[in-house]
Amino acid sequence: MASRRNDAYVKASSGTCLASLLANSVPPGTQRNMRNNPYGQRPEDFLSNVGNFKIIESTLREGEQFANAFFDTAKKIEIAKSLDEFGVDYIECHMDDARLAVETGVDGVDIVIGTSSFLREYSHGKDMTYITKTAIEVIKFVKSKGIEVRFSSEDSFRSDLVDLLSIYRSVDQIGVDRVGIADTVGCANPRQVYDLVRTLKGIISSSTEIECHFHNDTGCAIANAYAALEAGASLIDTSVLGIGERNGITPLGGLIARMMVADREYVMNKYDLLKLRDIENIVAEAVNVQIPFNNYITGYCAFTHKAGIHAKAILANPSTYEILKPEDFGMSRYVHVGSRLTGWNSIKSRADQLKLSLDDMQCKDITKKIKGLADIRELTMASFSLLVLLMLLG
Amino acid sequence: MASRRNDAYVKASSGTCLASLLANSVPPGTQRNMRNNPYGQRPEDFLSNVGNFKIIESTLREGEQFANAFFDTAKKIEIAKSLDEFGVDYIECHMDDARLAVETGVDGVDIVIGTSSFLREYSHGKDMTYITKTAIEVIKFVKSKGIEVRFSSEDSFRSDLVDLLSIYRSVDQIGVDRVGIADTVGCANPRQVYDLVRTLKGIISSSTEIECHFHNDTGCAIANAYAALEAGASLIDTSVLGIGERNGITPLGGLIARMMVADREYVMNKYDLLKLRDIENIVAEAVNVQIPFNNYITGYCAFTHKAGIHAKAILANPSTYEILKPEDFGMSRYVHVGSRLTGWNSIKSRADQLKLSLDDMQCKDITKKIKGLADIRELTMASFSLLVLLMLLG
Numbered sequence: 144m145a146s147r148r149n150d151a152y153v154k155a156s157s158g159t160c161l162a163s164l165l166a167n168s169v170p171p172g173t174q175r176n177m178r179n180n181p182y183g184q185r186p187e188d189f190l191s192n193v194g195n196f197k198i199i200e201s202t203l204r205e206g207e208q209f210a211n212a213f214f215d216t217a218k219k220i221e222i223a224k225s226l227d228e229f230g231v232d233y234i235e236c237h238m239d240d241a242r243l244a245v246e247t248g249v250d251g252v253d254i255v256i257g258t259s260s261f262l263r264e265y266s267h268g269k270d271m272t273y274i275t276k277t278a279i280e281v282i283k284f285v286k287s288k289g290i291e292v293r294f295s296s297e298d299s300f301r302s303d304l305v306d307l308l309s310i311y312r313s314v315d316q317i318g319v320d321r322v323g324i325a326d327t328v329g330c331a332n333p334r335q336v337y338d339l340v341r342t343l344k345g346i347i348s349s350s351t352e353i354e355c356h357f358h359n360d361t362g363c364a365i366a367n368a369y370a371a372l373e374a375g376a377s378l379i380d381t382s383v384l385g386i387g388e389r390n391g392i393t394p395l396g397g398l399i400a401r402m403m404v405a406d407r408e409y410v411m412n413k414y415d416l417l418k419l420r421d422i423e424n425i426v427a428e429a430v431n432v433q434i435p436f437n438n439y440i441t442g443y444c445a446f447t448h449k450a451g452i453h454a455k456a457i458l459a460n461p462s463t464y465e466i467l468k469p470e471d472f473g474m475s476r477y478v479h480v481g482s483r484l485t486g487w488n489s490i491k492s493r494a495d496q497l498k499l500s501l502d503d504m505q506c507k508d509i510t511k512k513i514k515g516l517a518d519i520r521e522l523t524m525a526s527f528s529l530l531v532l533l534m535l536l537g
Numbered sequence: 538m539a540s541r542r543n544d545a546y547v548k549a550s551s552g553t554c555l556a557s558l559l560a561n562s563v564p565p566g567t568q569r570n571m572r573n574n575p576y577g578q579r580p581e582d583f584l585s586n587v588g589n590f591k592i593i594e595s596t597l598r599e600g601e602q603f604a605n606a607f608f609d610t611a612k613k614i615e616i617a618k619s620l621d622e623f624g625v626d627y628i629e630c631h632m633d634d635a636r637l638a639v640e641t642g643v644d645g646v647d648i649v650i651g652t653s654s655f656l657r658e659y660s661h662g663k664d665m666t667y668i669t670k671t672a673i674e675v676i677k678f679v680k681s682k683g684i685e686v687r688f689s690s691e692d693s694f695r696s697d698l699v700d701l702l703s704i705y706r707s708v709d710q711i712g713v714d715r716v717g718i719a720d721t722v723g724c725a726n727p728r729q730v731y732d733l734v735r736t737l738k739g740i741i742s743s744s745t746e747i748e749c750h751f752h753n754d755t756g757c758a759i760a761n762a763y764a765a766l767e768a769g770a771s772l773i774d775t776s777v778l779g780i781g782e783r784n785g786i787t788p789l790g791g792l793i794a795r796m797m798v799a800d801r802e803y804v805m806n807k808y809d810l811l812k813l814r815d816i817e818n819i820v821a822e823a824v825n826v827q828i829p830f831n832n833y834i835t836g837y838c839a840f841t842h843k844a845g846i847h848a849k850a851i852l853a854n855p856s857t858y859e860i861l862k863p864e865d866f867g868m869s870r871y872v873h874v875g876s877r878l879t880g881w882n883s884i885k886s887r888a889d890q891l892k893l894s895l896d897d898m899q900c901k902d903i904t905k906k907i908k909g910l911a912d913i914r915e916l917t918m919a920s921f922s923l924l925v926l927l928m929l930l931g
Contacts, residue, residue, distance in 0.1 A: 181695075182724050210841040210871075211830075265857045266850040301575075330576050330798050330860040333727035333760050334767065360860055361798050362791040362833055366727050366760030373728065388858070390831040390839045397756040404724050404755050435829030436605075437784040439756055445784045447604040456660040463659045464782070466724040466754055477604075 182404045190344060190375030194406035197232035199354060200395065202382040202426060204235040209386035211430040218429050222383070225422045230414040231395075235380065251291030251320070254281055257327075258307060259298035271306050275313050282319055293354060295323030299339070300331040312346050321352040321378065326367060329360030329389070333370035340374035354378035357393050359385060364393040365401050383426040384434070396423060397439040404466055417473045440472050447477045458492045576798045576860075584738060584769030588800035591626035593748060594789065596776040596820060598629040603780035605824040612823050616777070619816045624808040625789075629774065645685030645714070648675055651721075652701060653692035665700045669707050676713055687748060689717030693733070694725040706740050715746040715772065720761060723754030723783070727764035734768035748772035751787050753779060758787040759795050777820040778828070790817060791833040798860055811867045834866050841871045852886050 184191045203219055206212055214222065223234055235253070256274050257266050269277075278294055285292040294314040296302060311322050324339065340353060347353075353376040357364040368379045385394030396419055403410050410416070420441045427434050436442055446469040448457045456463035457478055469476045478492065491506040501509070578585045597613055600606055608616065617628055629647070650668050651660050663671075672688055679686040688708040690696060705716050718733065734747060741747075747770040751758040762773045779788030790813055797804050804810070814835045821828050830836055840863040842851045850857035851872055863870045872886065885900040895903070 182726070182729075185728070208843045210838040210843060261854065261857045262850065265853040328858055328860040332576070332763055332795075332799075334579070334731065334764065335576075337728065359831070360833070360839070361795040362759030362788075363763070363795065365756030369726055369757070370728065385831060388843060389841060390833065390836050394756075401726075401755040401757065405726075432830040433827055435831065436826040437753070437779060437829065439754070439784065442784050444604040445754070447783060449602045449604060449782060456656065459659040460655065463655045464722055466722040 180406070183406055185373065188373050188375075190341075192372045192375060192377040193369065193402065194409050195377065196372050196402065197378045198395070198398070199233040199235050199378050199380045200226045200231040200382065201235040201356075201380045201392070202226070202386065202395075204237055205356075205380065205387035205392055206382040206426070206430075207237070208388040209382075209391065209430060211432060212386060214429060222422075222425060222429070225418065225425060226383075228415060229395075229418045229422060231381075232378070251293060252285050253293045253295060253323070254278060254285075255295045255297050255323075255325075257297040258303075258310065259301035260303070261301060262298050262327075271310065275310050278310065278314055279317055282314055282317055286318060291320045293321045293323055294319045295325055295354070295356070297325050298327040299324040300326050300335060301328065304339075304342075308342070308346055311343060315347040315351050319351065321354050322347060323354040323356060324371075325356040326358055326364075327356075329358030329364070331357065331367055332361075332363055333366045336367045337370040337374045340371045340376050344375040352377050354380065356380040358387070358389065359391055359393065360389060364391075365397045368393045368398055369401050369405070383422055384432070384438070386426065386430060386432075394439065395419070396441060400439040400467060403471070411471065416471055419472055420474070440467065440474065445469075446474055458488055574800070577800055579767065582767050582769075584735075586766045586769060586771040587763065587796070588803050589771065590766050590796065591772045592789070592792070593627040593629050593772050593774045594620045594625040594776065595629040595750075595774045595786070596620070596780065596789075598631055599750075599774065599781035599786055600776040600820070600824075601631070602782040603776075603785065603824060605826060606780060608823060616816075616819060616823070619812065619819060620777075622809060623789075623812045623816055625775075626772070645687060646679050647687045647689060647717070648672060648679075649689045649691050649717075649719075651691040652697075652704065653695035654697070655695060656692050656721075665704065669704050672704065672708055673711055676708055676711055680712060685714045687715045687717055688713045689719055689748070689750070691719050692721040693718040694720050694729065695722065698733075698736075702736070702740055705737060709741040709745050713745065715748050716741060717748040717750060718765075719750040720752055720758075721750075723752030723758070725751065725761055726755075726757055727760045730761045731764040731768045734765045734770050738769040746771050748774065750774040752781070752783065753785050753787070754783060758785075759791045762787045762792055763795050763799070777816055778826070778832070780820065780824060780826075788833065789813070790835060794833040794861060797865070805865065810865055813866055814868070834861065834868065839863075840868055 184193050202222055203214065207214060219236070223236075226234055233251075256269075256278065257263060258271070258274065263269060263271075263274075282292050282294060294311075296307060296310065299307060315322065322343070324343065326336070336355070336357075340355070343353060353371070355368060355371040355376045355378070357367040357371075357380075359365075364385065372379065379393060379398060381393050381395040381398050382391065383395050385391035385397065399410060399414065399416065399419065423434055423438070423441055434441060434443075436444060439445065446465065446467075448464060457465070457476070461468070461476065465476070490510045491501065491503070578587050596616055597608065601608060613630070617630075620628055627645075650663075650672065651657060652665070652668065657663060657665075657668075676686050676688060688705075690701060690704065693701060709716065716737070718737065720730070730749070730751075734749070737747060747765070749762060749765040749770045749772070751761040751765075751774075753759075758779065766773065773787060773792060775787050775789040775792050776785065777789050779785035779791065793804060793808065793810065793813065817828055817832070817835055828835060828837075830838060833839065840859065840861075842858060851859070851870070855862070855870060859870070884904045885895065885897070
């Protein structure tokens with residue numbers, strides 16, 4: 144197969160082995176959280192894996208396609224170890240790296256071929272008959288060596304549906320371990336993804352797992368991953384900070400944020416969330432980028448509350464305006480005071496933190512004064528404290 | 538209504554007026570692009586507005602709730618003018634700003650109240666009977682002044698469905714111009730959004746528009762906006778770079794990226810896409826953040842291609858690995874050479890750019906050499922060119 148990528152993957156040490164992956168399908172209706180979490184699995188999605196998913200971490204394969212990425216061997220090992228400690232299920236890497244990393248050979252091989260008319264014409268130039276025939280030969284060879292094998296189409300969402308289903312059924316029948324779909328150009332939307340995965344699920348054997356790979360060009364990489372899990376996929380490709388070709392793929396941290404809402408217990412038990420920030424820092428430094436200001440979970444404003452109406456309620460009960468708990472990730476909540484959006488409740492809370500005894504009237508006076516001042520410039524915490532002290536004195 | 542926000546909006550000069558907004562519902566089956574764009578409107582979504590949406594730009598309201606945001610009057614005017622030139626339909630701002638900006642009064646008023654049990658208990662403490670009664674009073678008053686009025690629930694996705702539908706029907710019956718739903722904590726996923734909007738659409742009059750506001754805590758703000766439009770909403774709240782409370786809301790540029798795929802013609806005709814980068818630069822500078830490396834459309838790697846297999850096809854036909862065209866936004870494509878992922882096709886292309894006449898064998902030799910060198914460090918364009926010259930000489 145002329146243009147297949149030579150990628151491979153290794154099972155992370157804390158990940159489950161294939162046998163358990165295949166054994167863990169839960170009978171319909173018995174999933175945890177199905178009834179007591181309104182943001183979890185929907186009762187009608189009896190094939191849903193939102194509470195039963197695995198992560199294929201591809202920072203060392205897709206991530207190396209990011210413009211800035213160049214990992215030397217030491218950095219690759221550092222990243223792989225961190226991801227392993229975090230608890231991802233598989234680590235995808237280039238075949239050469241896999242050879243280096245695992246002396247005894249890789250655990251599995253990915254076979255990827257572009258199936259859209261675009262890729263068939265401009266990339267490898269092969270027709271569907273050739274693709275199917277060659278895929279079957281390669282899969283049979285790999286399986287004869289006792290190695291796990293995945294078959295994935297590339298640019299699946301711009302491929303002809305009949306061609307696509309036809310080749311998936313063929314490779315499924317000869318015993319491929321899992322099949323992958325890839326939104327290579329980032330064009331897919333969640334309802335399309337749900338429909339394609341549901342359809343695919345219906346034509347392959349129940350023991351064949353579905354893996355999904357989503358690019359983020361049009362902002363749906365996380366939502367598409369979630370829709371795929373709802374439809375019965377069980378493996379999602381991620382990379383740290385989403386780095387990859389163009390603006391990248393489903394980010395590890397963003398997927399974790401989404402899945403925490405769907406099944407907090409599953410995520411907390413499986414992944415070491417306190418390590419997320421460190422892994423992101425390692426990769427950001429290695430590829431010479433800043434963590435985006437609005438990054439999921441670890442962006443510096445992810446748990447910052449500013450508007451007065453929000454701050455008041457957050458102080459009374461954080462769940463009011465937070466669906467994620469900062470402490471789950473070793474992060475801190477920050478309620479912003481010193482802007483014209485400041486409410487007197489956050490002033491009172493800040494005064495209490497400073498151990499100043501102010502009554503409600505005093506707090507409201509200070510709030511009014513701050514709102515006036517903050518129209519001119521933002522107040523720092525220090526100048527805010529000074530202001531409170533001056534008002535108390537005079 | 539004790540805790541409603543005092544927000545308002547002004548129609549952008551290039552935006553359509555309410556009369557035309559109400560008149561533009563297209564009969565089922567006649568939408569443009571319905572049959573010829575596989576990523577556009579789905580035939581079964583006969584209420585879809587993916588080819589007929591409007592943007593409510595909220596950088597001056599939601600955006601000011603971003604941790605770093607403090608806009609003085611001059612900056613507000615600069616931002617508002619840029620957004621107007623870009624072509625957004627409405628600009629949402631704080632009531633005080635609206636008073637300053639529009640001497641003759643605002644075009645519309647937003648009435649927002651938290652309807653989830655969290656907000657009812659910890660924010661304003663009102664019950665649903667009180668909320669409904671007060672909402673009706675306020676709406677009647679505003680309407681009597683001849684001003685457009687929107688009613689929105691806050692934290693809609695954690696509100697009781699029966700309560701929610703009940704209050705929407707009440708405000709619809711007394712003639713509210715539009716209703717809004719808000720995922721205030723960023724917990725919603727696209728299929729939930731689709732279902733809620735479809736249900737809401739069924740209980741309000743066909744002339745009442747639906748506006749949606751999505752936070753991005755769990756990475757679905759763009760996908761949720763798209764699902765809402767598919768279900769029949771027609772107005773989406775955005776902010777520049779997505780700035781807002783916590784990690785923000787649907788970003789203007791990200792929504793544009795998504796909608797370009799659904800209906801390029803509509804987006805190109807309506808919005809001045811060449812201005813997107815400037816608006817983002819103005820806001821990024823004003824709030825003192827870097828444009829994220831992976832930002833939609835304008836991030837520096839959004840149109841960068843690195844892997845050899847990608848680069849070859851991109852050079853033959855950019856659509857192979859690009860769903861968006863960089864030139865539509867005044868951006869450039871960059872095919873990366875000088876890494877160990879480099880293929881000989883991109884070396885050949887670079888050599889042609891440099892007006893060096895190399896045959897295929899020479900290009901393959903150079904590629905091999907580059908792959909070796911690039912294992913040690915990334916090659917700059919300059920050192921790459923030097924290498925090619927040295928090889929030609931020797």
